[in-house]
Structure formats: C-alpha cells, structure tokens
Amino acid sequence: MAAAAIKFQGVTKVYKRVFSDERIRALAEVSFEVVPGEVCAFLGPNGAGKTTAISILMGFFFADSGEIRVLGHPPGDVRAKAQIGFLPENFAFYKYLTAPKLLRLHLALAGRNPAGSAGLIADLLQKVKLAGYENLKIGKYSRGMVQRIGIAQALLCDPQLVILDEPTSGLDPSGRREVLQVLAGLKAQGKTVFLSSHILPEVEQICDRVVIIDRGKLVRTGRLEDMLASGNRVEIAADRVPDGFEQSATGEGAVVERAAHGVRILVDASRKRETVEMLWSAGCDVTAMNPLRSTLEELFLKEVDRQ
C-alpha cells in the first residue's frame, strides 16, 4: 500500500495568549489520512480548525503534539513543498505585479528558471480564464480574478499534492464550475487534492474522501461513497396511492410525501418489493424506484448538529 499523501496522527494545537492564561484548543487529537490520488474534502463549520490544520500541514504553524507527514516528509520540509501546490484562504498577492510576473516569481521561488516559461504561463492563464489581462496589475483585479490567479499559482509547478483552502470563495457560479472542472482534471491525472470548502454539493461531485471536524475535534472521516450509502432506504415515486395506504405505510416506518405530480414514498429497502406490489395491485403507476442516498450536505449537518 502506498504511503499516505497526508497523515495526521493525534494532532493537537492550543493557542496561547501572551500575558494571559487564556488557552484556545484549536485541534484536539485529530487523526486522518489521505491516500495518494484521492480528492479529500476537509469540512467543518467556521472556526472548526480547518485553516489551523492546513497551516500546520504547510509548516506555517507548529502542532503542540502529534505526528504529521506530508508526502512522507515533516510539514514545512522543502522536499515536500516542492511537490505541493497551495492556495491559502483569501489569497493575498503583490498588488504591483501583473499575473505573468507573479507566476514568474513563483517559478523562481520553486527553484525553476522563469526564462522560457511564457508558454506555460499563457496556458495557465488560459486555464483560469485570465488570458487578456496580462498587463493589468493584480491590485486592480476583482475578488474572483484574484482567486483565479491564486489557483493558477497553485497549479504552476505540476504539483503532486494540491491543497486548497476555500478555492471557490469569491467566484460566481460559472467560476465555481470551472474550478470544479480543474479539480476533476487533477483527479483524472492522479493528483492528490485536499480542499476545504463550504459549498458541499459541488465538493460532493468530485471528492473521494471526507474529513469532518468541528470545534477542533474529528467528527467523522471515511470514503464518501461509504458514508453516503449508509442509509439503507429506497425512494419510490408513484402517480397516486390507494386509500388507507398512507396510514398503514407510516405505521411501518415509511414516509409518504405528496407532491404536485404524484407521491414520493421512502421505505426501508427490505420492504420495497412489498410496497411496489401493493401499489401495482391497487392500480397505481410506479414511475421510479431509486436507492436513497443522502447528500454530503445532509451528512455534514447531521454530524455537526450531533456535536
């Protein structure tokens, strides 16, 4: 089995105020792993400790205890950082630079010769829809454009691990879709992506693994497929239901919801055949039957509310 791209083992971080006894526990014994090639969504409400965890991962903060490995190296190690593309939350920039100059600077910081990189930079700007703004200083960019240039710099050196803190922040719906397409492209190339986001329906489309934290504690982690398929229920759509059906079905744990164009019945998977036969024998038309899959948003809210 390949070594984890990201390994958090019992990581604790406590913020201490100078000249005060006040202690804020940002992370408490957080443990999770991300396998190479996975897209992992790092979720949590505001103040859950996501940015602290990412900062520890990048070597910006130091954990008080626990073991952290990034691509097999300690956080902050230049060998790991050489293979990481990182987009911080609210990406800040040098306002006096243009996008090509910023990307050339980042190439130099990565130890690569920026000379002869015009083609690479033009491709990246095209990818993030910033072509045509090469001469505009970043200080004059809109919030969405800044986010796009941030994504471009994160993808600059063909990283093996891409860490994105709120990548769709400040983007309009089409911008968010484009970011998702970029992430899907990274996934297809076998890159590992670790992203924090609040836009769960979009994250759900591409992620393989989910890590949920709340108030510094790990709430749940696992493969998305396993987590969403845990509800063993079936959704049946019919044009109508016979008299007395609703009462008897509800008594057996089913849920009947009336809509404008028919009825939606949620039943336990073990009772699906019996329910469909009952509807058919009463002359009702069954229009659809699907295994019920909860959404990532439902799962997230359930886990956070439980806390």
Place this chain on the structure above:
Amino acid sequence: MKIRAIMMNTFSGLVRNKIIILFCAGCVCILLLMLSSLLVIRNLRSVQNAEQMQAAVLPLIGSMMALVSGFGSLLAAWSAADALSSEMRSGTILAVMARPVRRWEFLLGKYLGVQLLMLVFVAIMVGLDYLLAWIGGAHIQSAPWELIVYPMVRYAMFSAIGLALVTLMHPILAFSVVLFMSITAQLVSPGANTTFLPEWLKTGLFYLLPSTNLLSEMRFLTITRATLQAATWSEHAVALAYGLDYALVCFLIASWIFHSRSLSRD
C-alpha cells in the same frame, strides 16, 4: 535563484511603499529648506570675505550631510521591519512560504532587498555630498569608497537590528526601539558628556549598543583639508568588521526567532 527573486521582489515593494516614499519626501523637504538658507547665506557674502562665507556655510553643509546619513540609518531599520511585517500583515508570506523556500532563505532575501534599497540611497547620498561640497565651494577630501562602504555597513547593521526586532514585535515598536537604541548609543559614547548615567551602565551600554560613531563616514567626510582625519587600513578593517559582525549576529538572531514563529496574517 530563490533568494534573488525574494530580494528583487522586496526591493520592488519597498520603492513603492507609501510610508517610505513619505519618509523620503519629508527628508527632501527638510534638505530643500536647508539648501535654500545655504544659498541665501552664500549669495549674501561677497567674494572679498570668502573665508567668512566658508565659516558660515561649511557647518551647515556638514549638518545636512549628517542629517541625510542619519536618516539613512532610520530608513534602513524601518525598511527591514516593514519588509517583513507587511508580508505577514497582508498574508502574501503564505503563498511564498508554500514554495520550497526555507525560512532563513526568505529572511535573507528580504534583508538583501533592503540592502539593495540602501545601496541606491547611498549612491544618491554620495552624489548629494559632492553637490553640497560644490555649492559650498569646497572639495571632499575623503576617498569615495569610504563614503559608500561605511554607510552601507552601518545600514546593514541597523536593518539587521530592525529585522530581529520585528520578528518579535510590531514594526512601529521595533522602529521606536531602534531609534531609542541609536540615541542611547550616542549618549553613552566615550566623547559624550552624559552625567545622569552611572559609569558602569554607560560602559555596558557602549559595548552592547551599535556604535554609530565608529561606523560614521563623518569621521572621514571632511570637506576641508585642515580637518582631514586619516585612518590606517587596519583601523578600517576593525571598524567595518565590527559593523558586519554586529549585523551578522542580529541577522542570526532574527533567523532563529523567525524559524520557530507561526506564519499567519497578523
């Protein structure tokens, strides 16, 4: 390549820094005021009493040169403090440090960017020195290298102090400490007539604080041959080594503190 990229980017940022521009504009205004009074004095004197004119003008020129030189020390300290703190404040440091850049490399790049700014400042200052000497009708007798190397070493020392302090505190506080240190260093220097400090404290502070007198090009920047002070090569070597050593120690302290501090938006 990484350090060079950080250095050039720091220099680009500093020459666009509004506080530094304001700082320099203030200094230019004071210089222009002094220059106008200098020209008035010069024009009031007739050719016959040239010696009287020199006696009035030359001290004024000396004051202007000392002002520019002293201003450079403060500029060096502030630039170094601001170069680092502005990266922390804005959060640009996060994207930079996400690259395979070691913390000392980042700090060294910042420091060298400040030195590049100070090199430009010294070039302007030397030009101004010669201009003022020409206006005063005198000649600068000291070697040009002394006018360049001595202030550069002094500025290297002050910027290293600024950098070390800003890793611990707010840049304004760091700058204030540097200002306080340089004033105290003047007060405890051997020639100073400071009576309110006990001798043991004066001696201790003299060895601890940066000696700006030792590294002042004013020791050599004499505009009349009569007051020219010659120094041997060994004296130059000792004085410059002292400054570079002080700068190196301060830079190492800054690197050590910066190595273990959290990087976040302040």
